[in-house]
Amino acid sequence: MQSLVPEPIEILSGVEDGEAARHFRFRFCGQSDSNLKKWQSTRPGQFFMLSVPGAGEAPFTFTTLPNAQGEFSALVRRMGQVTGALFERKPGYTLGARGPFGHGWPVTDGDTEKVLTEKALIVGGGCGLAPLVSLVEHLINSGTPPVALVYGARTAAAQVLNPERKRWQSQLPLFDIVQQGNGCQYRGTPLDLLPEVLNQVGEPERVFLCGPEIMMHTVAEFFVQRGLPASAIWMSIERRMHCATGTCGHCYLEHQYVCKDGPTYRWDKLAPLLARSSGAGALADFHC
Amino acid sequence: MTDYLIDSPITLAKHIGQSRDLWQLKENDSGERGWQLSAPEIFSALRSPDAMESAKQFFFAPRENIFQFDGNQFRESLPAPEPFALVGVSSCDLTAIAYQDHFFRDDPHYQARRQQALLVGYECLSPCAKGFCPSVDAGPGAREGSADLVLHQLQEDQWLLRVLTDTGARALEGLVLEKAGDAAQTQRHNQIEACIEAFPDDSHIHAGIEAINSNSVAQETWDAAGIQCLSCSGCTTLCPTCSCYGTSDHTTGDTMIRERFWDSCLYDGFQREASQNNPAGAAGDRVRRFWYHKFSREFFQASDNPGPADRYGCVGCGRCEVTCPGVIGVHSMMKKITE
Structure with missing residues (x-):
């Protein structure tokens, strides 16, 4: 089954980085090891659905992939309802995440997992x-x-x-x-x-x-x-x-x-x- | 599976109604036919299911809660309906349910409802006003596995009761019925053949499907249809296979809920992004994609799609033709694109 229910994350930090853009650091709250392993399998170019309770949910890419501590980053530009609400939230606030989703960049050969070395x-x-x-x-x-x-x-x-x-x-x-x-x-x-x-x-x-x-x-x-x-x-x-x-x-x-x-x-x-x-x-x- | 003879659907309803809520199509006070909860003692005689309302809402709810959030945790709000039976579902709508069963096979909300349902089909003996189920392999005979039980009228007081699933067989336990013989099966076969023969010419449907699949429809045709589309969502609401939905958050006190609700790909804002970029900003493109979704073989042949089973997304119910105020329902549209 594919749940539409997010997993709780908290905002660790948000650093201004460009016009109306902020680089957020998040961390999963109380995740099991198996669940963290799922998130650690994230490939470059995949995305997650970020929930800002009360405002909605929207897709965002990872700038840094989830690590062993369940921390990851995303760059967000203030643009609509979800991002507008996100920018009002302070570190420590609980949000939600679902994922990882989609096909990422082809960084390895699909068959051999060997890193592609083309220029x-x-x-x-x-x-x-x-x-x-x-x-x-x-x-x-x-x-x-x-x-x-x-x-x-x-x-x-x-x-x-x-x-x-x-x-x-x-x-x-x-x-x-x-x-x-x-x-x-x-x-x-x-x-x-x-x-x-x-x-x-x-x-x-x-x-x-x-x-x-x-x-x-x-x-x-x-x-x-x-x-x-x-x-x-x-x-x-x-x-x-x-x-x-x-x-x-x-x-x-x-x-x-x-x-x-x-x-x-x-x-x-x-x-x-x-x-x-x-x-x-x-x-x-x-x-x- | 063994098939049986039964004197009346009411006999069946009274038996099933001992363990399940019963729903059947009835006229409301305004004379419109729709699904109504019907206790066994008030279950009325079945007649042709011909109704604007399909059974879609029983499984894919028009509006439902997905989860609630208390400030720390997200708690799923799965539905938990009592066992229920839909008695008298037309073959086209049964095909649509099978289609959505596949599309929503990994959707916990859909499946929570679906697993509680007993489907009792009704095989039409004559074409409905705008229907063309034989043209898209959806009726008038119920497709294998699309229902648990199927009723087919043989005489005024005799019906063939077909058993298509184990669930259907279990639902009949305790009911003493005569087994159906070859004569009943032959009569059913002949009546279905006669029904198929009675459908009007459907050459425009087949020609339209081929035109869509060969991408030979002029853009001007779609653009003209786009002008006629009022974005009223009548077609997508009534279509038994349409499945688009949106989500929205609502907060009451300390609790927030997320709902999902039926959406329509024909709305101007369906694909509009927060940046106001709209990949489907032209009405003609939205209309084209709607029909492409219904009739493109490429759509259901896409191996990675979670979506359609190996059939068209249209089951030939004709509801879109009846409801569309812009006269771009299925018959009108297929004629336009093949003119």
């Missing part, structure tokens, strides 16, 4: 960097850091996960770009910067994307045009969810449910679904 390039946009954090950390810890991380934001003030990006500066080539204002080396979008990035680091063998969907689509097409197979491009998409068990219907994408079949998708699988679901064929020109 990975990562592109994040805005809060979309959050689902990529545990992937970046996993690749670094596996001894195969990404060949580059390109991070785009609207302004320097809107940049999130600042401590993480600062730490990564010594571990991998990091390219920050903002669309407006100063405070960053590059101005524009990640797509504008990619030719220069590739001049410096070479062509990747695998690309991971998360950010506004139109950014992910155009970046994916950029790489397809350069000859990278669409099957080597992965992205994580966002949808409204009320259950995460594939029954409420809210996250449908054609015949699939993003909570079960996603949220990470391979571009050659995702593009045809998006092309059909967008009706007028706005995405029909994608080459997969």
